[in-house]
Amino acid sequence: MKKDSILPPKQPDTLSDKFQRGDLMAEACPSRTVLKHMTSRWGVLVLIALQGPTTRRFSELRRLIGGVSERMLAQTLQWLEADGLVNRVAFDVVPPHVEYSLTPLGQQAAEKVRDLADWIETSLPHIAQRWAKQPNQEGAQEPAVSADLR
Amino acid sequence: MKKDSILPPKQPDTLSDKFQRGDLMAEACPSRTVLKHMTSRWGVLVLIALQGPTTRRFSELRRLIGGVSERMLAQTLQWLEADGLVNRVAFDVVPPHVEYSLTPLGQQAAEKVRDLADWIETSLPHIAQRWAKQPNQEGAQEPAVSADLR
DNA sequence: GTAAGTACGTACAGAAAGGTAAGTATGAAA
């Protein structure tokens, strides 16, 4: 007999919860923003590319990450910097020189994201194999023939 | 035109490698599609919500995941199903009844994504604290109530 | 003297993601 127990409609008390620990299932939780930045199209790849002992320069990252535009790389780096995951050090020299690296927090984040990426890369054969059997999907959804499940 | 030498050569980057193992840094690699589905706005939350021993029904998921629309939930589930991460079982009954669950592959995926989510949720205080100091930024949000945790 | 590299900022536009509302078939509750 728990109709509403799946999700309480509202709780004024969850507010304090939000500050102690995020709740991604809650619509208004700020953790969703962090998730958005980290799992944005380029966020994952930037974090991974920044792993390692050396700092990276902007155009170096651009070459590492296949397909990023300058605009998107800059924006992604700014997001991650604002979230405290990325360090940016700019040298005031004539041809601009900027070095990016991960903060301690960013290194933790990068590890998680790396684990995910590694899993995808190694599991890809299984998944791709499945795609081969089942016809198209992905970004484009054509008016596919509706599977008559009923 | 490949200049991959910036990265520490962990593995030879041959053509056959791409079929045996994805390479997310490569623009054309199909693993990017999987990443897109899993890290889509709702993909992460769906995978997490499906963790556990029980199956979930559509509207149950909808209630669990704050803010999803029916349209987006349906689409996300279809993506993940097509990738072989989610099982869908439809019963041919009068009020529709469909049960969703994770495939073995999906359970692995959910673990990775869960690790990431857990990290975000526990790290949120650090990050939010940083937002408060830095002038308001893109994507960053003001605290709904100015309750300052000291 | 001209092109290229650096690390972006900005304006514009097309693509994609996402939301809203409505419809479907049917049984059960009010």
Next chain:
DNA sequence: TTTCATACTTACCTTTCTGTACGTACTTAC
């Protein structure tokens, strides 16, 4: 009888995302 719930689909529209192109200020290479 009207309404509600289920599990979607579809059309339509808005918001967000992302790419292209260009500008910058200056140095080095050709």
